[in-house]
Amino acid sequence: MVQCSLIRSGAVVDEFSLIETYFKDIPPLRPDTRLGVGDDCAIVRTGDNNELVITTDILVEGVHFLAATDPGDIGYKAAAVNLSDIASMGAIPAWATLALSLPHPDHKWLKAFSAGFINLLSTYGVDLVGGDTVKGPNVITVQMMGKIESGTALSRSGAHQGESVMVTGSLGDAALGLKQLKGELSVNSPAADYLLSRLNRPTPRVEEGVLLRDLATACIDISDGLISDLGHIVKASGVGATLELDQIPCSPPVTNYQKATGDFAPSISGGDDYELCVVVPEDAQQEAVDRLLEVGTQLTKVGVITDGERVEVVDPLGQSKTDPSKGYNHFE
Amino acid sequence: MVQCSLIRSGAVVDEFSLIETYFKDIPPLRPDTRLGVGDDCAIVRTGDNNELVITTDILVEGVHFLAATDPGDIGYKAAAVNLSDIASMGAIPAWATLALSLPHPDHKWLKAFSAGFINLLSTYGVDLVGGDTVKGPNVITVQMMGKIESGTALSRSGAHQGESVMVTGSLGDAALGLKQLKGELSVNSPAADYLLSRLNRPTPRVEEGVLLRDLATACIDISDGLISDLGHIVKASGVGATLELDQIPCSPPVTNYQKATGDFAPSISGGDDYELCVVVPEDAQQEAVDRLLEVGTQLTKVGVITDGERVEVVDPLGQSKTDPSKGYNHFE
Incomplete structure (x- = not known):
């Protein structure tokens, strides 16, 4: 869904x-x-x-x-x-x-x-x-x-204040791959091939979901963009979240693009990456990172669950950034 | 499916x-x-x-x-x-x-x-x-x-030679309803309303399926027409079948239409009736009829399973009729 x-x-x-x-x-x-x-x-x-x-x-x-x-x-x-x-x-x-x-x-x-x-x-x-x-x-x-x-499935609704927001892999690749496909961006090979393969052949994080099941309190896959999908967790759990812009894991092509343009939309609101966004209590964080490392997948803390009501993005200076987008509406 | x-x-x-x-x-x-x-x-x-x-x-x-x-x-x-x-x-x-x-x-x-x-x-x-x-x-x-x-579901593949082919309700209503909708046929109300309701709001035979589960050896729902759907049972079971044209249960509007035109396609190859076609051993036939009567549904024997390889339709004189149609191809 x-x-x-x-x-x-x-x-x-x-x-x-x-x-x-x-x-x-x-x-x-x-x-x-x-x-x-x-x-x-x-x-x-x-x-x-x-x-x-x-x-x-x-x-x-x-x-x-x-x-x-x-x-x-x-x-x-x-x-x-x-x-x-x-x-x-x-x-x-x-x-x-x-x-x-x-x-x-x-x-x-x-x-x-x-x-x-x-x-x-x-x-x-x-x-x-x-x-x-x-x-x-x-x-x-x-x-x-x-x-x-029975009773062990993760859902969007279990996140609590103070817990860590973490993501698998890297974000923004698929969004940049799409820009390239639409001719809005010219990237040299092999970066171009990498971005397109991330767009067209994303890796579903099945093993990772199973490994995190007893550690995470909430989980969603990132299909519509981090802000939008974390927004679903926040809404279902009755909490808020703060994302730290400079903590979001990006591949070199995405990092280069975002630095050069100042446009952070690919990593925070680009969809189609199909990474997992999980919420993990602080004391389980290291165990979660270690488990995914064993299957070769990076797990990165990108923010915390707050007592707010929405997803806020802050830059390295702690300044709040306006959400540039909350996703994609199929009926716009 | x-x-x-x-x-x-x-x-x-x-x-x-x-x-x-x-x-x-x-x-x-x-x-x-x-x-x-x-x-x-x-x-x-x-x-x-x-x-x-x-x-x-x-x-x-x-x-x-x-x-x-x-x-x-x-x-x-x-x-x-x-x-x-x-x-x-x-x-x-x-x-x-x-x-x-x-x-x-x-x-x-x-x-x-x-x-x-x-x-x-x-x-x-x-x-x-x-x-x-x-x-x-x-x-x-x-x-x-x-x-x-476990192990009690009906399928298309259990029919044996000598068993009875039976159908719930009546056949041909939806096909005639469609003719009416397309302006190919003019029927007076209330027959017109009846045919359209059978086309647009067919009754799924859920209770009937459950009641017949331990009696029938094969079952299919009639979505593409009796010949076509019985053909799936015949193929899956490695048998043949003979249908008796004059035994097929029809409502008065379908009976009238078929008598007047000599066109028996609605009842034998018209789709969308969503009645069940079941194969029942002869000694279970009466029990099957009685059970469905208790929920107000008619169950009628329309033919037998043979050692042939196809579905044959015979008229009251025992003459074989050519299949006028075997269903509807969504890619014709």
């Missing part, structure tokens, strides 16, 4: 309002529905000690990818954005379904798409168990389920 | 070939994947004695509904076609996710759509647990999960 956008805009919005307006406040009918609409995944009870986390994501041509986008990349990304949702709950991805609306049965496209899709599912041990195909506009919907021990 | 079409064609096709071509023969990676791509639902093991059945269906504007179709009917049908898939496995529907691609946030449309959708889910005790919304062409994807005791 994240959004992944190869085509983006920087407008201030709330993309979740539609589904929330019509469906969030309906009380569950079933006692085994643990968490409904409003988090990265739903949680349902399936056995005495088993729960399932469930997510769904749509990719639309012209919104999330271009007609010219490599179909292998589209297939990869359709799997990756759902895997990332499962990761943000700390669950083990297990099964997926695929609903494909296609203008015509283009077998070359389908072969490349399905290879990109299935290969990534296989990497994470996920079985595609069902699907539907129809003639129509190019719209891809994936639904994915993950398994988890 | 059925197709529901307000706009239909009568061409001979196999709508399942695309998803099967690319995804059916991939062996499952997980030991708890019991049944993958190729039936009405997938089956996965979620606990010691619990399984989940999973289905997904796409509805596309211009393919499955018209821009002018009442959004409440679209919402109802989006729920109904998935409930019908769960019913065909004999499972209890439990949870759904909704992925909506919409050209713009039309709140009047959304309000009516969500009422139609949620009201039907509520009728069957199903919780909507997740969703995604995006700006794009009008494409609706629903995914639904149902619960069932």
Whole structure:
């Protein structure tokens, strides 16, 4: 239930309002529905000690990818954005379904798409168990389920004042990759290749989510940008947060771009990186860093949870910065 | 994983070939994947004695509904076609996710759509647990999960020679309703209202599926037409079937139309009725009829399973009739 956008805009919005307006406040009918609409995944009870986390994501041509986008990349990304949702709950991805609306049965496209899709599912041990195909506009919907021990799933709602806000990997690569794709930026190879691969083939942080499950108090995957996604944690947890601009981990191309232009939007409000933003109590911070180091993933403290009501960004001098963007609205 | 079409064609096709071509023969990676791509639902093991059945269906504007179709009917049908898939496995529907691609946030449309959708889910005790919304062409994807005791789900593959082919309710109403909608047929009210309600608001046979679970050897819901859908049972079970044209249960408007025109396509190859086609051993036939009578649903024997390889239709004189259609291909 994240959004992944190869085509983006920087407008201030709330993309979740539609589904929330019509469906969030309906009380569950079933006692085994643990968490409904409003988090990265739903949680349902399936056995005495088993729960399932469930997510769904749509990719639309012209919104999330271009007609010219490599179909292998589209297939990869359709799997990756759902895997990332499962990761943000700390669950083990297990099964997926695929609903494909296609203008015509283009077998070359389908072969490349399905290879990109299935290969990534296989990497994470996920079985595609069902699907539907129809003639129509190019719209891809994936639904994915993950398994988890009862009561152990991470959500957006457990953050407490004083805890550390941390992120995996580095931020801003996908946003800069998109600028490059749109011709707004010229970057030399191999940096160019790196940025494009981060945009088109992001690594879902599945192993990291599982490793952080018993340490973190809240988690979300960064699909709409750090400020926006941390904003969901803040809202769901009833807290605030302060982000330190100079602590946000960036790759050399993003660091260079941001220094040269003074435009910090890629790292703080650029989407599509699919890193995890986790909230960790201070005494668990080192353990969290150490665990992810063992799988080769950097975990960086970027801020703290406050008693405020919003996400504030401060620069190295402690000056508050205005949010340049809060994400991307699919209905702007 | 059925197709529901307000706009239909009568061409001979196999709508399942695309998803099967690319995804059916991939062996499952997980030991708890019991049944993958190729039936009405997938089956996965979620606990010691619990399984989940999973289905997904796409509805596309211009393919499955018209821009002018009442959004409440679209919402109802989006729920109904998935409930019908769960019913065909004999499972209890439990949870759904909704992925909506919409050209713009039309709140009047959304309000009516969500009422139609949620009201039907509520009728069957199903919780909507997740969703995604995006700006794009009008494409609706629903995914639904149902619960069932391990090893008890019905599938397409258990039919044996000599067993009875039976159907719930009556067939051909939706096809005639569509003819009426397209202006190809003029029917007086109240028959007209009846046919349209059968097209737009079909009753998923959930209770019936559960009641038949321990009696039937194979089951499918009739979304593409009796010949086509029985054809899936026949193929999956490695058998053949003979249908008796004059035994197929029809409502008075369909009976009148078929007698007057000699066109039996509505009842034998018309889709969208969402009745169940079940295969029942002869000694369980009366029990099956009696059980459904208790919930007010007619169950009628329409043919037998043979040692052939295809579905044959015979008229009252025992003459074989050529299949006028085998369903609807979304990529013709």
